[in-house]
Amino acid sequence: MERQAAYLRNALFDQGYLDEQFLQLEDLQDQANPHFVEEVVKLFYTDSVRLIQSIELTLKNTPRDFEKLDKIMHQFKGSTTSIGAKKVKKECTQFQEYCNVGNVEGCIREFQEVKQEHAALKRKLENYFQLAREAR
Amino acid sequence: MNLGVNSMSVTTSSASWKSDAVSDQFPAGLRVLVVDDDPTCLRILEKMLRNCRYEVTTCGRAEVALKLLRDNKDGFDVVISDVHMPDMDGFKLLERVGLEMDLPVIMMSADDSKSVVMKGVTHGACDYLIKPVRMEALKNIWQHVVRKKKNEWKEKDAEQSGSVEEGDRQQKPTDDADYSSSANEGNWRNSRKRKEEEDDGDDKDDSSTLKKPRVVWSVELHQQFVTAVNQLGIDKAVPKKILELMNVPGLTRENVASHLQKYRLYLRRLSGQPQNGLGNSFLGPQDSGFGSISSLNGLDLQAYASSGQIPAQSLASIQAAALGRVTNKSGIVDQRNIFSFDNPNMRFLDGQQHHSNGKQVNLLHGIPTNMDSKQLAALHQSGQPFGNTLMNVHSQSGQSNSLLTQMVQPQSRTQMLNEVGGNPVLNFPSSVGQPGLSQAIPGSVFSRYGMDNNNVRPLTYTSLSQPTSVVEFSRSQGMELSGNSIPLTSNSGIPSYTSKGTTLQEEVNSEIKGSRGFLPNFDAFNELSQNRTDTWDLQNVGSTFETPQHSNIQSRLDVAPSVLVQPAFTSDHRNGHIRTTSVNKAAFSAATSLGNGTNFGQQLTPSHADSALRIKTERLPDMGFQNSLFPDQLGQDDLMSTLLKQQQDGLAPVENEFGFDEYQLDNLPV
Numbered sequence: 001m002e003r004q005a006a007y008l009r010n011a012l013f014d015q016g017y018l019d020e021q022f023l024q025l026e027d028l029q030d031q032a033n034p035h036f037v038e039e040v041v042k043l044f045y046t047d048s049v050r051l052i053q054s055i056e057l058t059l060k061n062t063p064r065d066f067e068k069l070d071k072i073m074h075q076f077k078g079s080t081t082s083i084g085a086k087k088v089k090k091e092c093t094q095f096q097e098y099c100n101v102g103n104v105e106g107c108i109r110e111f112q113e114v115k116q117e118h119a120a121l122k123r124k125l126e127n128y129f130q131l132a133r134e135a136r
Numbered sequence: 137m138n139l140g141v142n143s144m145s146v147t148t149s150s151a152s153w154k155s156d157a158v159s160d161q162f163p164a165g166l167r168v169l170v171v172d173d174d175p176t177c178l179r180i181l182e183k184m185l186r187n188c189r190y191e192v193t194t195c196g197r198a199e200v201a202l203k204l205l206r207d208n209k210d211g212f213d214v215v216i217s218d219v220h221m222p223d224m225d226g227f228k229l230l231e232r233v234g235l236e237m238d239l240p241v242i243m244m245s246a247d248d249s250k251s252v253v254m255k256g257v258t259h260g261a262c263d264y265l266i267k268p269v270r271m272e273a274l275k276n277i278w279q280h281v282v283r284k285k286k287n288e289w290k291e292k293d294a295e296q297s298g299s300v301e302e303g304d305r306q307q308k309p310t311d312d313a314d315y316s317s318s319a320n321e322g323n324w325r326n327s328r329k330r331k332e333e334e335d336d337g338d339d340k341d342d343s344s345t346l347k348k349p350r351v352v353w354s355v356e357l358h359q360q361f362v363t364a365v366n367q368l369g370i371d372k373a374v375p376k377k378i379l380e381l382m383n384v385p386g387l388t389r390e391n392v393a394s395h396l397q398k399y400r401l402y403l404r405r406l407s408g409q410p411q412n413g414l415g416n417s418f419l420g421p422q423d424s425g426f427g428s429i430s431s432l433n434g435l436d437l438q439a440y441a442s443s444g445q446i447p448a449q450s451l452a453s454i455q456a457a458a459l460g461r462v463t464n465k466s467g468i469v470d471q472r473n474i475f476s477f478d479n480p481n482m483r484f485l486d487g488q489q490h491h492s493n494g495k496q497v498n499l500l501h502g503i504p505t506n507m508d509s510k511q512l513a514a515l516h517q518s519g520q521p522f523g524n525t526l527m528n529v530h531s532q533s534g535q536s537n538s539l540l541t542q543m544v545q546p547q548s549r550t551q552m553l554n555e556v557g558g559n560p561v562l563n564f565p566s567s568v569g570q571p572g573l574s575q576a577i578p579g580s581v582f583s584r585y586g587m588d589n590n591n592v593r594p595l596t597y598t599s600l601s602q603p604t605s606v607v608e609f610s611r612s613q614g615m616e617l618s619g620n621s622i623p624l625t626s627n628s629g630i631p632s633y634t635s636k637g638t639t640l641q642e643e644v645n646s647e648i649k650g651s652r653g654f655l656p657n658f659d660a661f662n663e664l665s666q667n668r669t670d671t672w673d674l675q676n677v678g679s680t681f682e683t684p685q686h687s688n689i690q691s692r693l694d695v696a697p698s699v700l701v702q703p704a705f706t707s708d709h710r711n712g713h714i715r716t717t718s719v720n721k722a723a724f725s726a727a728t729s730l731g732n733g734t735n736f737g738q739q740l741t742p743s744h745a746d747s748a749l750r751i752k753t754e755r756l757p758d759m760g761f762q763n764s765l766f767p768d769q770l771g772q773d774d775l776m777s778t779l780l781k782q783q784q785d786g787l788a789p790v791e792n793e794f795g796f797d798e799y800q801l802d803n804l805p806v
Contacts, residue, residue, distance in 0.1 A: 024180075027271065028183045028184060028187060028271075030187075036183060039179070043176050044176040074220060074246065077246060079177065082180055082269075083180075084268070
């Protein structure tokens with residue numbers, strides 16, 4: 001169990017899903033807060049939902065308010081950065097670039113990528129936490 | 137974890153800055169306030185800081201953070217704030233905290249672009265962290281606290297003169313609370329008492345420790361500060377002189393010095409962002425504004441003079457005051473902003489009453505809208521003699537500060553008015569038996585000055601919140617200002633003014649009224665100048681005023697103050713000069729409108745305050761305009777036209793910007 005959890009964790013890093021910020025989170029976990037990392041990740045996913053919804057909505061309105069989109073995405077990106085979600089962050093940056101040049105299709109496409117990565121990471125992390133909990 | 141860096145030179149200080157218990161564990165126990173709208177980041181930061189053994193308080197919203205800071209004046213050592221927040225710009229928060237609480241603020245953001253980081257620097261941030269924030273970065277934030285204290289102490293040591301300092305220095309922690317509160321609340325009495333009671337022989341070594349009573353720069357205090365700075369001239373304003381001018385017991389030179397530093401930064405920032413976006417139109421072209429203001433002032437004064445109401449001398453003083461006020465304004469503005477969120481100062485007004493005259497602090501204080509209905513009524517009544525008061529006001533060379541104070545005390549008001557800006561004109565209140573009116577005057581005084589318009593706004597803004605009494609006042613006053621017709625005359629019975637131009641009268645009236653909301657007037661004034669509302673005609677002011685009123689004045693007199701503000705703003709900044717005029721008007725209108733629009737709604741919109749602040753700063757740099765103002769007086773005709781022009785321009789915007797409401801109509805000490 002433990003080995004599996006560790007394996008999964010390492011894979012996440014190797015495959016670029018997570019970066020060193022995640023390590024910072026892990027460092028913060030201690031006896032007083034044994035599930036800190038999981039807590040924070042949960043918090044992230046709960047909070048990011050509204051941001052994603054907000055972007056969806058804004059993307060639907062025409063003409064596209066790129067400034068607003070960029071602003072929301074900036075917030076979303078800040079969150080993803082703080083948990084070390086590397087791939088998601090990359091897609092966010094890409095999205096912002098499309099916003100800057102006013103590329104609507106680019107934005108829409110890129111947003112799909114963002115959501116996908118966001119969901120993919122969630123699944124992986126959930127698996128990992130599950131294993132880690134069982135291993136303890 | 138063991139931060140263990142007690143090797144710092146300020147070991148002694150560190151020991152003293154925190155309660156003894158943790159002194160030897162410094163920086164453990166450092167009280168940090170973290171503000172970030174992102175709950176994920178907030179949680180992570182909280183944990184990191186806890187791991188550093190700091191005492192953490194988290195906040196998801198800037199407004200809440202400000203409230204926390206205000207409610208616990210000495211409760212935090214450092215603030216960490218995110219730059220991009222939905223309810224308030226992080227930089228704005230930074231400014232407020234810096235001016236109001238004098239705490240080190242660290243900015244954070246995922247944005248690492250040079251421009252944003254630069255903005256942090258210019259706004260006075262101690263540090264700028266790029267997200268994601270690492271533990272290592274947080275571990276060292278204590279250095280900012282130490283550094284700040286060290287600088288303050290250094291100044292104190294250097295200055296070590298003046299009884300004020302002594303008294304201040306020696307204050308013990310317990311005193312700090314008093315000190316802070318007194319500073320804030322303007323319980324001068326308390327501070328005075330404390331000072332007397334305190335033994336001068338207190339150990340001065342306290343100063344060497346970090347533990348220094350934190351001064352809370354209340355609106356009033358700030359107003360005094362600004363007045364003093366204006367009087368000295370921004371270039372010549374040195375802490376020592378400012379301290380002397382302010383004459384605040386318990387205030388040390390270091391306090392003033394650090395505040396001055398911030399103030400200068402603020403001004404510089406404003407001047408660096410001219411025209412813009414401060415968001416408040418009232419900034420208006422500073423330079424030009426000043427000139428116009430002077431002209432306006434001159435005009436007003438002259439008008440008044442001609443009407444026989446205002447002694448020529450007063451005019452000059454008023455103008456001077458107006459000029460001086462500008463600089464003050466900025467200070468006030470900041471205050472205002474700060475206050476807007478919380479009107480602890482409201483109470484101050486009550487206390488102020490005693491102080492009055494000469495207590496510049498009162499001015500600001502008075503703004504808090506704690507006006508009781510009684511006060512309002514008093515104001516109301518006093519409104520009648522208003523006309524007389526106006527006259528008196530002139531004679532008194534009080535300063536605008538006095539105006540504020542006046543608000544607190546009907547009688548003292550007149551004096552206060554004079555004191556505030558040194559504008560005699562403002563002294564209306566003295567004779568005004570009516571508390572209400574006099575209150576207004578303070579406001580108007582400001583406006584006259586025009587200087588503080590910018591600043592005033594912020595101040596007033598907060599004070600407005602306490603318009604309760606104010607509102608009544610206006611009502612009782614029969615200020616039908618509600619609209620353009622500034623019925624001030626009704627109360628003030630300043631018929632003679634009318635001859636000069638109804639505007640004058642209105643101005644006077646509004647001014648008087650403005651006094652209530654002292655703060656607002658200020659802003660209004662500034663704004664007015666900016667907007668150029670030369671318009672003498674109060675009516676405009678009144679009308680504009682009304683609108684904005686709601687924001688702040690909850691039906692209190694506050695409205696009046698806002699009125700003042702409004703005219704000024706509308707024209708959009710920078711017409712510092714004009715502002716003065718308009719401000720008066722605004723005040724006037726405010727007063728009148730109060731009657732009408734009692735329920736303005738208190739929130740002047742903090743944004744205004746902010747912008748007012750900003751605008752002010754821009755203007756302030758030119759404190760020298762005082763000189764320029766006078767010369768302008770000569771050209772009455774020109775002034776007249778400018779005024780009129782301004783009026784037209786400026787009336788409108790004032791409205792919401794001012795947000796007087798808090799102004800304190802309540803404070804009218806009926």
